Amino acid sequence: MKRYVIKLGGSIITDKDEPLSINIPTLLGIGEEIAAAMRATDLSLAIVHGGGSYGHPSVRECLDRKGVMDEPCYVRTAYLMSELSLMVTQVLIAAGVPAVTLTTRSVCAMKSGRPDCELGIAAEMVGRGLVPVIFGDGVLSDDGYEVMSGDDIVWLLAKAMGDAEVVFATDVDGIFDKDPRKSPDARLLKEVSAFEALKYVGGSGRIDVTGGMRSKLVKGLRHARGWGRAYVVNGGRRWNLFNLLTGKPFIGTVVWYQ
Numbered sequence: 086m087k088r089y090v091i092k093l094g095g096s097i098i099t100d101k102d103e104p105l106s107i108n109i110p111t112l113l114g115i116g117e118e119i120a121a122a123m124r125a126t127d128l129s130l131a132i133v134h135g136g137g138s139y140g141h142p143s144v145r146e147c148l149d150r151k152g153v154m155d156e157p158c159y160v161r162t163a164y165l166m167s168e169l170s171l172m173v174t175q176v177l178i179a180a181g182v183p184a185v186t187l188t189t190r191s192v193c194a195m196k197s198g199r200p201d202c203e204l205g206i207a208a209e210m211v212g213r214g215l216v217p218v219i220f221g222d223g224v225l226s227d228d229g230y231e232v233m234s235g236d237d238i239v240w241l242l243a244k245a246m247g248d249a250e251v252v253f254a255t256d257v258d259g260i261f262d263k264d265p266r267k268s269p270d271a272r273l274l275k276e277v278s279a280f281e282a283l284k285y286v287g288g289s290g291r292i293d294v295t296g297g298m299r300s301k302l303v304k305g306l307r308h309a310r311g312w313g314r315a316y317v318v319n320g321g322r323r324w325n326l327f328n329l330l331t332g333k334p335f336i337g338t339v340v341w342y343q
């Protein structure tokens with residue numbers, strides 16, 4: 086049975102230029118494709134979503150002002166991310182996905198600067214055909230609070246599911262030889278090692294506080310060196326995710342974390 090962790094980028098589930106916005110049409114489309122893929126083939130799936138215009142501006146503001154995530158910042162981020170995740174889950178359920186919200190800050194903490202999660206229950210849910218939904222969030226750290234990125238959680242979850250593959254559904258068609266938002270002549274790479282891709286990628290260039298495309302590569306190398314395999318695809322390109330999940334040709338980049 087194929088196993089995937091699907092990361093829904095904050096850039097596609099929200100409008101990153103509009104605070105507290107959720108992109109329902111895109112999310113509904115993605116939900117339909119996931120539900121259709123689950124009907125068409127045997128799949129084990131989990132979903133991780135980002136903060137987008139819910140999480141990032143709130144965190145950016147307190148990081149700029151205080152340099153750290155303090156208690157009020159943690160409390161506000163926690164509230165906003167739970168609200169966003171509930172809406173994401175609601176749209177996925179409406180589309181036919183057996184989605185169940187898990188709360189990151191209840192199962193994850195930063196221990197000595199490293200993300201540490203208890204994902205046994207999540208893996209068990211996946212085994213029963215449920216689709217757990219977890220997200221980037223504020224979490225407890227050794228002596229305070231820190232942001233844990235969805236781009237870290239995907240790999241911990243992939244590992245808990247038995248070396249699942251990761252699908253990054255983001256706002257560009259894959260990894261290009263330069264940032265396609267800045268260079269219209271950028272060329273899409275079909276297959277690349279994370280090390281090589283690091284030569285081409287920048288950050289997010291927008292409100293992302295957790296490092297954009299570059300950190301998707303660096304975090305994968307940190308957590309999944311030797312076994313990780315990811316796909317970077319455009320979450321807004323209709324039926325592309327369905328094609329990938331059901332083994333048909335798709336537009337995107339395959340990344341190896343060797």
Ligand SMILES: Nc1ncnc2c1ncn2[C@@H]1O[C@H](COP(=O)(O)OP(=O)(O)O)[C@@H](O)[C@H]1O
Nearest residue numbers: 094095096255260261263264286287289297298
């Ligand atoms: N070489 C590159 N190829 C593709 N995307 C790149 C590259 N360099 C930088 N990026 C940027 O990475 C962004 C995706 O990362 P991010 O904004 O964090 O998305 P998400 O919300 O999915 O986590 C793209 O919008 C793009 O501008």
Ligand SMILES: [Mg+2]
Nearest residue numbers: 095135293297
């Ligand atoms: Mg991001």
